[in-house]
Amino acid sequence: MKFIDFHETNPDLREAVWKLYEDSFPEHERRSRTAQSMAFGNSGSHGRIAIGDEGELLALLFYWIEGDILYVEFLAVNPQMRGRNLGSRIVERLLELYPDKLVILEIEPPEDEMTVRRLNFYRRLGFQPNDYEYTHPSYHTGEKAHPHPLTIMSHGRTLSQNEFDRFKAFIDGVILSYKD
DSSP states (O other), rough: OOOEEEEGOHHHHHHHHHHHHHHHSOGGGSSHHHHHHHHHTTTTTTEEEEOOOTTEEEEEEEEEEETTTEEEEEEEEEGTTSSSSSSHHHHHHHHHHHTEEEEEEOOSOOSSEEEEHHHHHHHTEEEOOOOOOOOOSSSSGGGGGOOOEHHHHHESSSSOOHHHHHHHHHHHGGGGSOOO
């Protein structure tokens, strides 16, 4: 498995990444291609692609770095590659690359089998759910706006109130400046 920057991909691989992004996240949980491309223009935004030995798309990882916080915004494994511990290996690699960062991500509240499995996946990797009530504002405006509750998870420990407040301010001030 090799990681490359999204911008270093050829047009066919880039299209496969967009398709994985769009297939993996419902419309209300993702940006349009245009808005996501604009987000990639921010120096804190990182788009990494995991590819296999044959150049095949394994996974995508879009994350942000803001001071001491690393926010994992999107992680998706190619459905044809699932069950091979790729997601775990990608998260572990990210944690190795940024040992000094407080890694934060969001998941759907654990309410059904799939969302409970996702919670347990991240718990096995050392993430802790936080008890803060959190509604992710929408990536869209107008009729397409769809704020939705999410569970905040942080690696190694739960967040202090101050850390949660800084994370929320980062979401509101930076992340949501790239929306449709």
